[in-house]
Amino acid sequence: MISDTSILLVGHGSRNRDGNRETLHFAAQWREQHPAWRIEVCFIEHADVLLDEGLDRAARDTRRVLLIPFILNAAGHVKMELPAALERARRRHPAVDFAVTPHLGMGRPLFTVLQAQLERLMKQLAVPDPRSTGVILLGRGSSDAGANGELAKMARWIFEANEHELVDLAFTGITWPRLETAVQRQARLGMMQICIVPVYLFTGVLIERIKEQVERLQRQYPQIAFALGTHFGFDRGIFALLDARVEDQGLPECRMLECDGCKYRELAEDGHLPDHSHTATGGSQLEHDHDHGQPAAHAHHHGCSHKPA
Numbered sequence: 001m002i003s004d005t006s007i008l009l010v011g012h013g014s015r016n017r018d019g020n021r022e023t024l025h026f027a028a029q030w031r032e033q034h035p036a037w038r039i040e041v042c043f044i045e046h047a048d049v050l051l052d053e054g055l056d057r058a059a060r061d062t063r064r065v066l067l068i069p070f071i072l073n074a075a076g077h078v079k080m081e082l083p084a085a086l087e088r089a090r091r092r093h094p095a096v097d098f099a100v101t102p103h104l105g106m107g108r109p110l111f112t113v114l115q116a117q118l119e120r121l122m123k124q125l126a127v128p129d130p131r132s133t134g135v136i137l138l139g140r141g142s143s144d145a146g147a148n149g150e151l152a153k154m155a156r157w158i159f160e161a162n163e164h165e166l167v168d169l170a171f172t173g174i175t176w177p178r179l180e181t182a183v184q185r186q187a188r189l190g191m192m193q194i195c196i197v198p199v200y201l202f203t204g205v206l207i208e209r210i211k212e213q214v215e216r217l218q219r220q221y222p223q224i225a226f227a228l229g230t231h232f233g234f235d236r237g238i239f240a241l242l243d244a245r246v247e248d249q250g251l252p253e254c255r256m257l258e259c260d261g262c263k264y265r266e267l268a269e270d271g272h273l274p275d276h277s278h279t280a281t282g283g284s285q286l287e288h289d290h291d292h293g294q295p296a297a298h299a300h301h302h303g304c305s306h307k308p309a
Contacts, residue, residue, distance in 0.1 A: 006038045007246065008058040010051065011070045012077065013043030014204035020047050022202040023070065026233055030242065037246075038062070044077050051081065055089035059096045065089075066249050068242060069103035072110070072199060073140070073147035078103050101245040104201075106150035109241040111157050113232050114197055118158065121195040121227040128225075133193040134166040134186035138179055140199075140206060141171030148175055151199060166191060172206045179210070183217050183224075193225045201233035 009030075011023040020043060027041045042054020049057070058065045067086065069078050082100070090098055104110065118135060125133065135158060139151040152169055159167040166189060170182040177185075179196070186194055198210055207230070214228045232238065 003038050003062045005064045005066055006040060006058040006060075006062040008054055008065055008067045009039060009041045009070050009242075010054065010067060010082065011041065011043045011047075011202075013046035013050075014202070015046050016204040016208065019202045019204035019207075022231075022233060026202075026238075029234070030239060033239065034243075044081060051085040052088060055085060055098075056092065059089065059093040059098075062096065064097040064099065066246065067098065067100040068245050069101070070201070070242075071103045072201060073106070073142060073144075073150055074103050075142035075144040075147040079144070099249060101249055104238070104241060106154050109237050109244075111154060111161075113235050113237045114154060114158065114199065115161060116235075116237075117197055117229045117232060118162070118195055121197070121229055124227045125193050125195070125225055128193050130163040131165050132191060133164060133195060134168065134189075134191035135162075135164050135195045135197065136168045136170050136179065136182045136186070138170050138172065138196055138198045138210065141174035143174055154199070172210060179213050180217065183221065187221050187224060191224065193227070195227045195229070197229045198231060200231040201238070202231050207231055 009023075009027055011020070014020055023043070024041055027039055031037065031039050040054060040058045042049045042051055042057070044051060055065065055067075058067075067082070069082060071078055086098055086100065089096075114137070122128070122130070122133070137151060137155045137158065139148070142148055148171070155167050155169045158164075166186050168177075168182040168186065170177050170179045172179070183194060196210075196214060198207065200207055211228070214226055218224075218226050
């Protein structure tokens with residue numbers, strides 16, 4: 001029997017197999033909440049079922065595939081690898097309609113999850129004075145400035161919503177500052193407690209690395225009380241966000257992946273740009289603000305060309 005729509009949940013993938021298992025466990029829980037939905041899972045890297053195979057599985061015995069990037073920030077994977085895999089799948093399965101939702105993103109749903117985690121950490125510290133309690137949002141880090149900027153937005157929203165005098169941003173790799181630098185700054189400015197909020201969906205190599213770093217920092221700064229949060233992929237807010245992604249996909253103006261069809265992504269794929277940062281050195285002709293000729297408020301909100309029948 002041919003189903004109408006198959007949902008493909010695309011995770012990042014982790015070298016730590018526990019992280020991939022958590023993604024699969026999340027999908028199993030989501031299926032229990034929606035037994036009528038057909039939900040498939042694949043990963044971009046470090047897993048058994050990768051993009052091409054996942055798209056083929058999802059396209060089997062269905063008229064439509066809805067791809068959901070189960071990823072917090074839109075960096076190279078979302079902007080380049082997913083669109084390329086989608087185009088290959090469209091060529092392999094011309095009778096199937098492929099549509100794609102935005103990645104999870106750093107919007108109000110994620111802010112609510114992060115705020116709740118911060119409140120739990122403050123209770124863990126016996127609710128100290130927020131003015132002497134620093135906060136550090138800790139992300140994966142990317143070579144894509146836009147992805148890092150999305151996390152910076154969350155840091156500002158946390159600052160606006162609370163009374164903490166210091167809300168800093170740090171990354172576990174790729175870019176700067178790192179966690180040690182942010183802690184050093186907050187210690188120098190007199191923070192008595194520090195809440196560290198990892199912005200990660202599931203466990204993995206980097207989550208284990210963060211734990212080791214915080215243990216070392218606790219020894220290095222015995223005068224400071226540290227509270228470390230954890231990944232939050234099973235938060236009910238994440239399930240609700242994915243539900244909304246599925247509900248929104250039926251709208252005529254569903255959004256495609258960031259940079260799906262972007263000429264700068266195409267140049268990067270052809271080898272004419274070293275990456276997809278849009279700011280290649282050597283001249284300003286290749287630099288752009290990435291709104292693709294649209295008003296700034298609508299950057300990346302491309303009209304979906306694969307409307308539901």
